[in-house]
Structures are given as structure tokens and as C-alpha cells.
Amino acid sequence: MIQKNWTGKTADEFNRLISIPELAKMACMSVRNLQLMFKAYTSETLHQYIIRTRMEYAQQLLKDNKKSIAEIYEYIGFANQSALNNTLQKKYNLTPRELQKKLLETSHTYPSYISPYRIVESETIPVLFLSYIGNYDTCSTVAFETYTWDCLYEYAKENSLLPDKEDYWGIAYDDTDITSLEKCRFYACIAIQKGIGTNPPLTSPIKHMDLPQGTYAVYVHQGDYALLDAFYETILKQLPQFYSLGETPILEHYLNSPTDTDVKELLTEVWIPIVK
Structure with a gap:
């Protein structure tokens, strides 16, 4: 649900659907039990997990280099580009352009011939x-x-x-x-x-x-x-x-x-x- 196309949806809708009470309802569990079990299994809170996977998805879209920054913030459910900029700056101390440049410069060279698919x-x-x-x-x-x-x-x-x-x-x-x-x-x-x-x-x-x-x-x-x-x-x-x-x-x-x-x-x- 986190890593999907949110274009045309509001940031409020993203926050509502990914809210802990809503997730607990989907899982047919109490909020407390969901939080305890989730952290026991993943070693991070639901809030930490949502932020991390959302930022990883943003990085994947930056690395793919097929969408503009403006398209990316809408795609992952941010209210505006400033919100995305601030989140990336806080987490990685980089602007979206700087982070994209870093990702694109990281390459792996495959040493062998690849047979036709x-x-x-x-x-x-x-x-x-x-x-x-x-x-x-x-x-x-x-x-x-x-x-x-x-x-x-x-x-x-x-x-x-x-x-x-x-x-x-x-x-x-x-x-x-x-x-x-x-x-x-x-x-x-x-x-x-x-x-x-x-x-x-x-x-x-x-x-x-x-x-x-x-x-x-x-x-x-x-x-x-x-x-x-x-x-x-x-x-x-x-x-x-x-x-x-x-x-x-x-x-x-x-x-x-x-x-x-x-x-x-x-x-x-x-x-x-x-x-x-």
C-alpha cells in the first residue's frame, strides 16, 4: 500500500489509509497488539517502517530517472515538493537532485555475456x-x-x-x-x-x-x-x-x-x- 501510485490522491488520504488505527482494523487487532507484534517481528515501529519504505520508494523512482521531482512527490503521496525536499534533506542531508546524482553514479558492471531472453x-x-x-x-x-x-x-x-x-x-x-x-x-x-x-x-x-x-x-x-x-x-x-x-x-x-x-x-x- 505504501509503495503504490498516489497521484491524484491527497496527502490526507495517504495518512488516513496508512494510519495505525486503520492498519490495526485491517489486521483485526488492537492498536497496541499490532504495534507490539510489528516491532517484535521487524525491530522497528510501524511509523519508522512507513517512513523508511516511503523514502526507499522515492529513491527507487529517483534512480529509475523516469519521473520529474514534481511527479515523484505526487506519486508517493506527499502534499507538495517542499515536503519531499525537507524529508530527504532531514534523512540524507541531500536535496532530491543531489540524491539522484549519487544513486545514478552508483553502478555495477556485469562481467559476462548475457544470453538472449x-x-x-x-x-x-x-x-x-x-x-x-x-x-x-x-x-x-x-x-x-x-x-x-x-x-x-x-x-x-x-x-x-x-x-x-x-x-x-x-x-x-x-x-x-x-x-x-x-x-x-x-x-x-x-x-x-x-x-x-x-x-x-x-x-x-x-x-x-x-x-x-x-x-x-x-x-x-x-x-x-x-x-x-x-x-x-x-x-x-x-x-x-x-x-x-x-x-x-x-x-x-x-x-x-x-x-x-x-x-x-x-x-x-x-x-x-x-x-x-
Whole structure:
């Protein structure tokens, strides 16, 4: 809700819909319980989280360099450009132009040839997932593999949810040039059979969702996961002609694993949602 197009809406409407009483109502919880549980899970208050993610979205729009400053303040629900300027100045000690210049000067060079993309029309993919918040470097370790995908596999196996072929996915929600490393969000996912209802207990860290149906441009990265930032930066500048980036998450599809594959031979498909 925070990171959406608020153009044409008033700042009051943003503040009302993102107010803690309104969020508590949506969650069917008391305001106090929502605040306590949210901080216990994220280590920051709701107010801090809203401000941070709103500023990260502003930075992403500045980095994309497709909208004017005036368009950006409307897009993220500020009352006027001065309000955005003051908030950025207070948080980063930079004007919007200075922050944009800094972001655009931060670049990652991908060292290898990138094979041509293919376009895929995908149906929804039901998955079980575990969420992780922290440095993405951790995601390539054996310990992380054991905690996440091995755990998901055992749960799916015990509950007769595995499809004929094991299928592992991931969603890296954040740009490490913008979001602090300790706040980066990642979902480790395993595909399960379609048409089989599953509802892990509310107390379980394992959750269920569907990867979105849609059109994707699929690129293949071979090698170290540490190069994925540079890979993303490169392919996002090479989207298929007549298409633009969609609003659903970018997906990572892991064709092998660092637990039994040399780093140089790791294969990761990056599924970029695209729309005409």
C-alpha cells in the first residue's frame, strides 16, 4: 500500500489509509497488539517502517530517472515538493537532485555475456515460503540452504505437497543500493502441487502464497550469486522492445544449488515481469 501510485490522491488520504488505527482494523487487532507484534517481528515501529519504505520508494523512482521531482512527490503521496525536499534533506542531508546524482553514479558492471531472453506466459505457481530479513550474502550459504529450502522440502514432503519435479524460487524485494543490508527482505520458496489446499498453522514460520500469473522476460545468470546485483542492473536496461517493467515482484528461479554445485556453474533464471 505504501509503495503504490498516489497521484491524484491527497496527502490526507495517504495518512488516513496508512494510519495505525486503520492498519490495526485491517489486521483485526488492537492498536497496541499490532504495534507490539510489528516491532517484535521487524525491530522497528510501524511509523519508522512507513517512513523508511516511503523514502526507499522515492529513491527507487529517483534512480529509475523516469519521473520529474514534481511527479515523484505526487506519486508517493506527499502534499507538495517542499515536503519531499525537507524529508530527504532531514534523512540524507541531500536535496532530491543531489540524491539522484549519487544513486545514478552508483553502478555495477556485469562481467559476462548475457544470453538472449525468452518471453514466458506463466500461470500462478503455488509455493510454500520462508521469509528472511538481513544481508543477502547470507542467502548463498549452506546454513541458509538448510534453514530454508531443506526445511520447506521436508514440510512439503511430509504433507504430500511435492510436485513431480522439485522447483525452487526466491524473491529479493530490495535494492541493496537503497535499503540497508540488515533490512533487506527475501522469500525462499518451493513450488507445491496445484489444486491441493494447504494452510500451514498460523504459528508456523512456513507460509503459503501464489507466485503471480503474468508475462515475464526470463534471463539466465551463470555464476556467483554475488553478481546478481550487477546482472539485475544490466538486464533492467535491456527489457524487450515495446514492454515496460511490471508491478509484481521479480522472481529468481534456481536451477541448481551451491550445496552441490561449483559457484561458477550456478544457474539462476531471473524472471522480470513485463507489460505492454
